[in-house]
Amino acid sequence: MLAAHLTRLHDGTIPGLAETLAVVDRADDTLTAGLARADEPGAAAWAALAAAVGGTPLAERADAAAGAVRTGALAEDHLAALAGARAALLGAAHDALLDRLDTALGRPRAAWTAAPDGTAVSPPALAGARAWLHELALAGWRGTDHELLSAAAAPVEAALADPASRRIAVLLDGLAAELRAALPVASLPQVPARRWADLWTRAVLLTLGAHGETAPGEPVTGRLLPLGVDLHEHDTAFQAQVHALLEPAGGGAPRLVRVTVVAAKVATIVGPAGWRLLEAYPVLITALAQRRAITVTDLTAHGADLRWAEERAALGEPADPFATARVLLAGATAAATPPLLRHPAAIAEPVLVEGYTVRDDDGVPALDLDGRSLHLATDRLPAAGPLTPALVAASTACLGLLRWDDDRWLLQPLAVRATVKRQTVEAHNGDWACGVTDPKTAKALAKAGDAVAVLRERAGRLLRR
Numbered sequence: 001m002l003a004a005h006l007t008r009l010h011d012g013t014i015p016g017l018a019e020t021l022a023v024v025d026r027a028d029d030t031l032t033a034g035l036a037r038a039d040e041p042g043a044a045a046w047a048a049l050a051a052a053v054g055g056t057p058l059a060e061r062a063d064a065a066a067g068a069v070r071t072g073a074l075a076e077d078h079l080a081a082l083a084g085a086r087a088a089l090l091g092a093a094h095d096a097l098l099d100r101l102d103t104a105l106g107r108p109r110a111a112w113t114a115a116p117d118g119t120a121v122s123p124p125a126l127a128g129a130r131a132w133l134h135e136l137a138l139a140g141w142r143g144t145d146h147e148l149l150s151a152a153a154a155p156v157e158a159a160l161a162d163p164a165s166r167r168i169a170v171l172l173d174g175l176a177a178e179l180r181a182a183l184p185v186a187s188l189p190q191v192p193a194r195r196w197a198d199l200w201t202r203a204v205l206l207t208l209g210a211h212g213e214t215a216p217g218e219p220v221t222g223r224l225l226p227l228g229v230d231l232h233e234h235d236t237a238f239q240a241q242v243h244a245l246l247e248p249a250g251g252g253a254p255r256l257v258r259v260t261v262v263a264a265k266v267a268t269i270v271g272p273a274g275w276r277l278l279e280a281y282p283v284l285i286t287a288l289a290q291r292r293a294i295t296v297t298d299l300t301a302h303g304a305d306l307r308w309a310e311e312r313a314a315l316g317e318p319a320d321p322f323a324t325a326r327v328l329l330a331g332a333t334a335a336a337t338p339p340l341l342r343h344p345a346a347i348a349e350p351v352l353v354e355g356y357t358v359r360d361d362d363g364v365p366a367l368d369l370d371g372r373s374l375h376l377a378t379d380r381l382p383a384a385g386p387l388t389p390a391l392v393a394a395s396t397a398c399l400g401l402l403r404w405d406d407d408r409w410l411l412q413p414l415a416v417r418a419t420v421k422r423q424t425v426e427a428h429n430g431d432w433a434c435g436v437t438d439p440k441t442a443k444a445l446a447k448a449g450d451a452v453a454v455l456r457e458r459a460g461r462l463l464r465r
Contacts, residue, residue, distance in 0.1 A: 006353065007369045008104035009402075009409050014096050020089050021344075021407070023048050027086060028197040034140025035074055043070040046082060053085045076134050083204040086197070091342035097404050098337070101349055105330075108253075110303075112336035113216065125162045126207040128155035129172055133204050141196055142186045144179050152176040168206045175199045198343065205340065220301045221249040223316060224257070224294040225324045226287055227350050228399050228414025229430040231274075231382035235267040238274035238384075240430075242284065243350045243401070243414070245328050246296075246306075254332045256350060259284065259306045271383040272432045272441070283313045288430030293319040304335035321415055321428065325352035325399055348401040353411065358393045365393050367411065377403065377412040385429035386438055387413055394418040399428075 026045035030038055038046075046069045050062035062085040065078035102109055132155050139148055152172055159169035175196070182188060225245045232239040239262040245254045261284065263277035278285055287294050293316035300307040329352055337346065356367045358376070366373035378389040392398070395416035403410045415428040436442040 006374055007372055010372050017093055017096055020093050023052050024089055028193040031197050032141045032191050032193050034143045036138035038069050049085055053088055058085050076130050079134055079137055080208055083201045086201050094342040094344050097344055107334055109334045110336050123165055125158045125165050128158055130207045141191050144185055149176045149180045171203050217300045217302050219298045221297050223247040224296050225319050227321050227325055229288055231384050231429055238263050238265050238277050245332055254328050256332050256334045257306050258304050259308050261308055272436050274384050275433050283310050283315055285433040289434040293317055321399055344404045347404045351402050352399055354397040375410050377410040380412045386427040386431050391418055391427055392416055
């Protein structure tokens with residue numbers, strides 16, 4: 001794709017987008033202060049949010065909940081309605097942005113098909129979680145303290161005991177941990193209001209039994225052609241999300257798909273050592289490291305997400321991701337986004353961009369698109385891969401993910417082609433999946449020691465006692 005094609009992303013403002021996000025921001029400000037102390041502007045913010053979903057099935061419940069904010073008589077049902085209305089507005093913003101992106105790229109997208117079982121059932125184990133989220137909203141982020149955050153332990157433990165509720169358990173635990181790390185929140189100069197409100201909203205909806213995160217499952221067989229891998233590193237987890245094209249065995253247009261694998265870890269395992277935790281997926285990580293295709297048989301697909309099973313995958317022939325993208329990406333069909341994932345921050349669409357120059361835009365590297373800038377998200381480059389800001393700045397071709405963040409489009413590089421010392425080089429996030437290939441980095445890692453091997457040896461010693 002020529003870089004000039006992406007100028008269409010900036011073809012005028014999207015009607016209603018700025019106003020929708022402003023309504024959400026004003027409501028989020030009231031969660032910072034706490035709904036138990038909502039003043040007149042705070043009540044007006046939720047009234048505006050309720051008005052924004054007027055004419056939808058949420059209208060009556062959202063209006064009643066906004067009235068409860070004004071009177072201070074908020075019940076759990078009211079918070080559920082507010083969370084639903086907030087999620088609906090952000091979902092509408094997501095859809096508008098994705099429509100602009102699909103139009104710019106000429107990308108076809110499948111229609112959403114809901115799962116046949118659409119009845120939401122709230123497990124009894126989540127009653128405590130709903131009560132805690134209610135107290136949290138009343139107190140607000142600046143009103144949280146150790147006592148309130150410690151109260152999350154009981155609902156987290158109850159949710160963990162139910163396999164079907166473990167996702168909400170992890171979400172609650174993570175939200176409580178972020179708030180605990182920020183204490184005293186009242187003294188913070190700036191609160192991540194959008195992020196914490198997003199986590200709270202998602203938690204409320206999940207505790208009510210909201211699902212529909214994925215489309216109905218279907219078996220797929222064909223050739224999987226990886227484009228790039230988006231790596232997520234956290235103190236307690238290492239995740240690789242592979243973006244790929246699937247060529248169905250029976251013929252038809254290629255599909256954009258994702259494969260996600262994750263492993264638990266400790267904070268001392270950082271950078272390239274994280275790949276060692278994914279050794280249970282040898283076919284997948286070898287394909288990334290060697291840039292090869294994968295033949296898959298009867299993998300279950302839920303929309304864009306493939307449920308990975310090593311025993312149903314086999315390594316195929318070499319497949320250059322840049323050549324794959326150049327030939328197949330333009331005609332590939334993208335999957336519809338599940339309802340609960342419709343959020344501007346969830347947009348991550350694979351693209352190939354060639355024939356550009358990188359310039360400095362107020363200290364931020366950006367692609368020069370006929371005088372317009374598309375900022376490069378170099379802050380998302382993982383330590384577990386060979387990509388560096390300098391290599392990205394020298395690049396002339398990039399496989400990356402288009403994202404929307406901080407009210408602007410960004411390109412997150414997954415792989416680049418650049419000219420270094422008059423030689424063409426390529427670097428992909430997955431190049432170190434089977435071991436570091438850069439001599440200097442490998443030497444530094446050898447000197448520091450293998451954290452994964454040390455921890456495994458110590459764990460084995462403890463188990464032998």
